[in-house]
Each structure stands twice: as structure tokens, then as C-alpha cells.
Amino acid sequence: MRKIRPYLAQTATELRLSLRQGEQMLVSLGIPLLLLVFFSLVDVLPKPAGVEKPVDFLAPGILALAVMSTSMVSLGIGTGFERHYHVLKRLGATPLGRPRLIAAKLTVVLVIEALQFALIILAAVALGWHPSGRATLAVPAIIAGTAAFAGIGLLMAGTLRGTVTLALANALYILLLLLGGMIVPLDKLPGPVQITAELLPAAALSQIMASAFDYGTSVPANTWAVLVAWAFGAPLLAAATFRWD
Amino acid sequence: MNGAAIEVTGLTVRYGDVLAIEELSFSASAGEIVALLGPNGAGKTTTVETLEGYRRPTKGKVRVWGLDPIDDHAELTRHIGVMLQEGGVYSSIRPLEVIRLFAAYYDNPEDPEALVERVGLGDRLSVPWRHLSGGERQRLSLALALVGRPEVVFLDEPTAGIDPVGRQLIRKEVSELRDRGTCVLLTTHDLDEAEKLADRVLIIDRGRLLASGPPQELMSAIINDDIQFTAREGLDTKAMARALGVSVEERSPGTYRVAAAPEPRLVAALTSWLAQHNVALGDLRAARQSLEEVFIRLTTEASKDNPVHEIRPERPRRRSVRPRRKRT
Numbered sequence: 001m002r003k004i005r006p007y008l009a010q011t012a013t014e015l016r017l018s019l020r021q022g023e024q025m026l027v028s029l030g031i032p033l034l035l036l037v038f039f040s041l042v043d044v045l046p047k048p049a050g051v052e053k054p055v056d057f058l059a060p061g062i063l064a065l066a067v068m069s070t071s072m073v074s075l076g077i078g079t080g081f082e083r084h085y086h087v088l089k090r091l092g093a094t095p096l097g098r099p100r101l102i103a104a105k106l107t108v109v110l111v112i113e114a115l116q117f118a119l120i121i122l123a124a125v126a127l128g129w130h131p132s133g134r135a136t137l138a139v140p141a142i143i144a145g146t147a148a149f150a151g152i153g154l155l156m157a158g159t160l161r162g163t164v165t166l167a168l169a170n171a172l173y174i175l176l177l178l179l180g181g182m183i184v185p186l187d188k189l190p191g192p193v194q195i196t197a198e199l200l201p202a203a204a205l206s207q208i209m210a211s212a213f214d215y216g217t218s219v220p221a222n223t224w225a226v227l228v229a230w231a232f233g234a235p236l237l238a239a240a241t242f243r244w245d
Numbered sequence: 246m247n248g249a250a251i252e253v254t255g256l257t258v259r260y261g262d263v264l265a266i267e268e269l270s271f272s273a274s275a276g277e278i279v280a281l282l283g284p285n286g287a288g289k290t291t292t293v294e295t296l297e298g299y300r301r302p303t304k305g306k307v308r309v310w311g312l313d314p315i316d317d318h319a320e321l322t323r324h325i326g327v328m329l330q331e332g333g334v335y336s337s338i339r340p341l342e343v344i345r346l347f348a349a350y351y352d353n354p355e356d357p358e359a360l361v362e363r364v365g366l367g368d369r370l371s372v373p374w375r376h377l378s379g380g381e382r383q384r385l386s387l388a389l390a391l392v393g394r395p396e397v398v399f400l401d402e403p404t405a406g407i408d409p410v411g412r413q414l415i416r417k418e419v420s421e422l423r424d425r426g427t428c429v430l431l432t433t434h435d436l437d438e439a440e441k442l443a444d445r446v447l448i449i450d451r452g453r454l455l456a457s458g459p460p461q462e463l464m465s466a467i468i469n470d471d472i473q474f475t476a477r478e479g480l481d482t483k484a485m486a487r488a489l490g491v492s493v494e495e496r497s498p499g500t501y502r503v504a505a506a507p508e509p510r511l512v513a514a515l516t517s518w519l520a521q522h523n524v525a526l527g528d529l530r531a532a533r534q535s536l537e538e539v540f541i542r543l544t545t546e547a548s549k550d551n552p553v554h555e556i557r558p559e560r561p562r563r564r565s566v567r568p569r570r571k572r573t
Contacts, residue, residue: 009349017337082335090333093297094350094393095322245299 006096010104018108024074027173028116032069033123035183036062040127048185059124059131060209061182063138066116067145068176068202071109076153076169077162079105084162088244109146133214141212144231145205151234152201158242176202181210198223201230248311250275250397250428251296255305258291258452265291266452268305273445275396276426278419280433280443282540288452289432290330293399296430297327309397323351326395328386330402336375340366340385343374344392351393364388365414380411387415391422398422400431404438416442436540448543455543472503472512475527476519488518499527 018024039045040055051057082088091101121131152172156165178184179193180202186194197203204227211219249272258266266288273279281289294300296307298314298321307314310324334343341361348354361367364384369377377385383403390398400419404412419442422429433439439446440460447457456463478498486493491505505511512529519526 006350009346013335013338013342013346016342017335020337085334085336086329086332087335089299090327090329090389092299093322093325093327094347095319096350097319097322 007100007104010096010100011107014104014108015111018074018078018112021078024078027069027073027170028066028112029119032062032066032116032120035065036120036123037127039183040124045183046185046188048187053128055124055127055129057185057210058183059120059129060213061180061206062120062124063117063142064145064180064202064206064209065177065182066120067113067142067205068149068180069173070112070116071146072149072153073169073173074112074153075105075109075150076157077166078157079154080157080160080165080169081162083157083244086245092244106146106150109150113142113146131213134212137212137219138209141205141208141227144227145201147232148201148205148227148230148234151230151236151238154238154242155234158238158244176200179203181206199226201227201234204230249273249308250277250310251279251430252308253292253296253305254307256292256295256302256307257304258288258295258300259303264452266295269449269452269454270305271447271454271457273428273430275428276423278423278429278431278442278444280431280439280446281449282433282436282439282446283449284434284544287450289434289449290401291452292449293401293430293432297325297399323393324396326390326393326398328383328390328398328400328403330405333386334374334382334389337373339370339373340377340388341370343385344388347389347392353394355392355394357392360388360392364418365410378408380407383407384411384414387418391418396427398427398429400429402433403431404433404435412438448540450544471505472507472515472530473501474503474515474529475500476524480522480524485515485518489514 036055036058039058040053043054045054045058047054047057079088088101092098121129124131153169156168160168179189179197179200181197182202186197186203186207189197204223207223208219208227251271251273253269253271256266256269257264269288269292271279281287281292283289291300295302296309296314298318301315309321312321312324314321338346341357344357344361348357361370364387366381366385366388369381372381374382374385383406387400387403390400403415403419407415419429419431423444431442433442444459445457446460446463448455448463473496476499478495480495480501482493482495482501489503489505489511491503491511493501493503496502503511503515516526516529
């Protein structure tokens with residue numbers, strides 16, 4: 001990586017293209033904000049024990065959802081179609097190089113996540129959320145969650161057809177939303193389902209986020225273990241199986 | 246760089262059991278435009294993609310600008326310009342946006358604003374790639390291949406599905422590359438295109454080189470000793486043969502071949518026979534043969550030699566060799 005200019009140009013372009021993509025922004029911003037606002041105002045969802053206001057439960061979970069939507073759904077679908085349309089192949093014949101391409105994609109994900117967090121936190125505070133506690137704990141969790149979900153997204157993008165990635169990423173998004181402790185508390189799930197859910201990265205991330213913003217209690221070590229395992233395993237598997245062409 | 250811009254020695258590429266390229270050798274120098282001509286599945290794209298570093302040779306050696314396309318890939322990318330057979334561009338990106346992006350990859354790029362005008366997309370700046378026509382995409386892809394001022398340019402089917410204006414523009418750009426000393430390797434199944442664009446044509450089929458040389462030389466290589474003409478279908482070739490004293494065959498419906506040298510007396514006898522039978526004459530051709538005939542003759546002979554040579558299509562999308570008959 002001799003030069004930074006190709007990386008900066010790549011990042012700026014991919015960021016601009018992402019922000020221009022209406023359906024991507026709907027998944028990244030529209031759906032999380034809608035869920036947050038709707039279920040904060042319409043108190044129909046079950047809440048974990050000890051939580052009074054719906055927004056106190058929802059806000060950390062919706063932040064976890066934002067990570068999942070950007071790093072798994074948007075990145076996975078976008079990269080899947082870039083592969084399908086031979087964009088990745090064409091870039092392979094330029095001096096950009098893979099390290100700079102991957103760095104640019106991760107930067108775009110982090111920038112969009114920052115934008116999502118700003119809007120979600122603003123909306124949550126407006127709905128009466130009072131975050132407290134060890135918010136710094138959220139930073140490593142967000143990084144690990146981003147790595148885990150980006151790995152899952154790229155695993156699909158690098159092995160499946162673009163349209164299959166599109167369908168599967170959206171299906172996983174809904175499934176993990178329901179099993180991820182984001183809008184339905186984990187302890188409301190039936191026993192075996194809850195055990196399975198606790199092994200998935202969505203629930204691990206949302207539990208740590210909840211704890212960081214302190215409605216919950218301390219996070220068990222095995223929740224961190226699940227998240228970190230996904231954060232290493234999924235990207236490694238994606239790297240090992242990724243087909244550029 | 247020492248010596249040839251492109252050097253291919255004994256290249257063999259195998260996909261599993263399928264032989265895509267067999268013992269192919271050729272070279273190309275700076276300022277030379279070489280066309281790989283062959284039907285689909287001939288191995289054209291495989292050859293180009295091996296030179297671009299996308300595929301590893303099973304056997305043999307390839308060098309581009311003196312570099313190994315795989316081992317020296319990072320360095321190679323600074324010297325080559327590539328136009329893929331299709332796609333290669335973000336679907337929502339706009340022409341100038343993508344040219345600027347690619348320009349940022351190179352040390353001494355062309356000016357993006359000037360380049361977008363040169364390829365005739367100056368009035369399409371707000372249109373994303375997915376809404377550009379096939380010809381506009383080809384021209385934009387060409388611009389992306391040229392933006393880094395490459396020394397070696399690979400164009401895979403640059404004029405496929407393009408309108409006449411775009412075809413003209415691509416021809417002009419390619420000949421300017423020659424003037425600048427750039428080496429261009431292009432593939433085509435369009436004989437007309439190979440004849441017009443290239444300094445040298447390599448005819449390949451089923452992964453093997455059948456003939457190579459300047460288009461004019463290839464065309465005069467096989468002496469033409471027949472007369473060909475077109476007329477309505479189903480003429481009585483036996484009666485015609487008796488009248489002319491040489492054999493006549495209907496090679497395809499409405500296309501006839503008289504198997505003798507085009508002596509004036511024979512041509513006169515032919516036209517008078519047609520007049521007697523009230524047959525309107527279409528094309529009449531003698532002496533000069535087109536590249537297409539050379540091509541068909543070579544590829545038919547090759548398949549007779551080797552009738553069960555399995556070959557895998559390069560791309561799922563198949564196009565046929567379009568017969569584009571030249572008129573005389």
C-alpha cells in the first residue's frame with residue numbers, strides 16, 4: 001500500500017454510491033428508525049424484566065440492528081452484485097489492489113454506521129431514552145459485530161449469485177431481527193430457540209449493547225465469546241471461500 | 246521492458262479435462278495491433294485473461310511488458326488497460342464519476358473531462374451505467390482501459406453489439422494507440438473488424454493457432470481459383486455445369502461456386518447462361534477472397550482433422566460468428 005489516493009477515491013466513490021442507493025438506505029436507516037419510533041410509541045412488545053419504557057429496551061437493540069443492516073445486508077448485497085457484474089474482476093486489473101479495496105469497503109461501513117448511530121440516538125433521546133452506564137463497552141462490541149456481520153455478508157457475496165445473496169441476506173436480516181433480542185427479548189423465546197439464538201451474533205451483540213447502555217445487567221463471558229468467535233470465524237471463512245470472478 | 250510487449254510461448258490452459266488452449270505461441274510488439282480471431286469457444290478470452298493475470302497457465306510461459314501476469318501482478322496493473330467482454334462497472338455510477346475513480350488509481354492518468362468527451366459521452370454525464378446503451382457502455386469501458394495511459398491494452402470483443410458510430414470511434418482510438426506506441430491485443434469474431442483494425446491477425450480455433458499474418462497476406466495466401474455468385478435458390482447446377490464445362494455447386498441456398506479460374510470467357514458463358522434462364526444475378530465475385538473465406542476454410546479443415554475435440558465455452562453467453570459477407 002504505497003499510496004493513499006486510490007484508497008481515498010475508492011472510499012469516497014463507494015460512500016457516494018451507497019448513499020445514493022435508495023433501497024440500501026431504507027434497510028440501513030428507514031427500517032431501524034421505523035421500528036424504534038413505532039414500538040416506542042405503541043407499547044405492544046414484551047419488555048425484559050425491570051424495564052419500564054419500551055425505548056430503554058429498544059434503543060440498544062436497534063443500534064445492534066443498524067450494525068447488522070449495514071455490515072451484513074448492505075455490504076453483502078452490494079459486493080454480491082459487484083461480483084456478479086464483474087466489477088471486482090475489473091478492479092483486479094487496476095493498481096487499486098485488494099487491501100485498499102477491502103479497507104475502502106470497511107471505511108464506508110463504519111461511516112454509514114456512524115450516521116445511523118447519530119440518527120438513532122437522536123430519535124431515541126427524543127422518545128425519552130436516558131442512556132447511562134458504560135457506553136465505552138459499546139465500541140469494541142460494535143467493532144466485533146461489524147466484523148462478524150461483514151464476514152457473513154461477504155461469505156454470501158463471494159460464493160453465491162448476486163440475486164441469491166440479495167434474497168438470503170434479507171431473509172437472515174428478518175430472522176436475526178426476531179432472534180436477536182432486538183425487538184423481542186431473548187427470555188420471551190421458547191427454550192430451545194433461545195439457546196440457539198444465544199449462539200448467533202445478533203443476540204450476542206444486542207445483549208452487550210443493552211448492557212453497555214445499562215438497562216440490563218453485566219454481560220456473561222460466553223456472550224462475548226460468541227461474538228468474538230463470529231468476529232474471527234466469519235471473515236476468515238469469507239476470505240477462504242471468496243471468489244472474485 | 247526488453248523485447249516484445251506480449252510474449253506467449255507454448256501456452257496450454259486446461260479446465261479440468263477440457264483443453265482450452267493448446268501450445269499457443271505468439272508475440273506482439275509496441276505499436277502493434279494484433280487481433281485474435283476465432284469462433285466462440287476458440288480460446289480467445291482464455292488467452293487474454295491469462296495475459297491479464299486472471300488465469301494461470303497449465304503449461305508454457307506468458308509475459309506482458311516483460312512481467313509475469315500473476316507473480317508480478319501489482320506491477321503489471323500499472324502498465325495494462327483492460328476492457329472485459331461485459332460489465333465491470335458499478336451499475337449506479339455515472340460516466341465521469343467512474344473515469345475519475347479509475348484515474349485516481351494511476352500515477353499519470355489522462356484528464357477525465359477530456360477523455361469522457363473523446364469517447365463521446367460528454368452529453369451523458371448524468372446517466373448511470375445501467376441506463377447507458379450497449380454501445381455507450383463499450384465506449385465507457387474503453388475509456389477506463391485507456392485512462393491510465395497503458396503500454397499494453399487488452400480489448401475483449403470491443404465492438405460487439407456496438408452501433409456504427411461507436412464502431413468508428415473505437416477504430417479511431419485504437420489506431421491512435423498504435424501511433425502512441427501502445428500494443429493492443431483485441432479479440433473478435435467479426436472478420437470485418439479484424440481486417441480493418443489489426444496489423445496482424447491470429448486465427449485460432451479450438452485452442453490452437455491456425456494461421457497468422459497481416460490480413461492482406463492471409464487473404465492472398467490461398468489462391469483463389471473459383472467464381473462465386475449469388476442468385477435465386479435451386480438453380481439447375483448440373484445443367485449449368487454441362488453448359489460451362491466445369492463443375493458448379495450450390496454451397497448454401499442461393500450461393501454458387503464455379504470451380505474454375507475466372508477467365509473472361511467463362512464469366513461471359515456464365516452470365517449468358519443466366520440470361521438464357523432469366524436469372525437475376527446477385528453478387529459476382531472472382532479473384533479476391535475475403536478473410537472470412539480463409540477463416541472458414543481453415544476452421545473447417547481443422548475440425549476435419551480433429552473431429553471430436555471437446556471445448557468448453559469461454560462464457561455462458563454464446564454468440565455465433567455472424568456471417569458478414571463482403572460485397573465486391
